[in-house]
Amino acid sequence: MLSFSEIPAEFADFVAAKQRELAFNMLTSSAAGVVVANLAALVAGDATVEVLAQTSQAQLPLLVVTLIASVLSGKVENKPW
Numbered sequence: 001m002l003s004f005s006e007i008p009a010e011f012a013d014f015v016a017a018k019q020r021e022l023a024f025n026m027l028t029s030s031a032a033g034v035v036v037a038n039l040a041a042l043v044a045g046d047a048t049v050e051v052l053a054q055t056s057q058a059q060l061p062l063l064v065v066t067l068i069a070s071v072l073s074g075k076v077e078n079k080p081w
Helices: 009-044 049-075
Strands: none
Touching: 009 049
């Protein structure tokens, strides 16, 4: 019986491509969410451009951490300690 950590050789390229695709989708949707939320707040008059710039600037480290976590999640193997 196969575990999730064991990938048959014929599917290795497919799995790697899907991991990259999922990481890209997660990062782009996260960034798009920040942009849309900021634009909605600006249009509604709930925020100034300065506040939105600060909000976007605060999100950058979170996006970097998400990117690092996405890359590392594809590299870590599940091994019993």
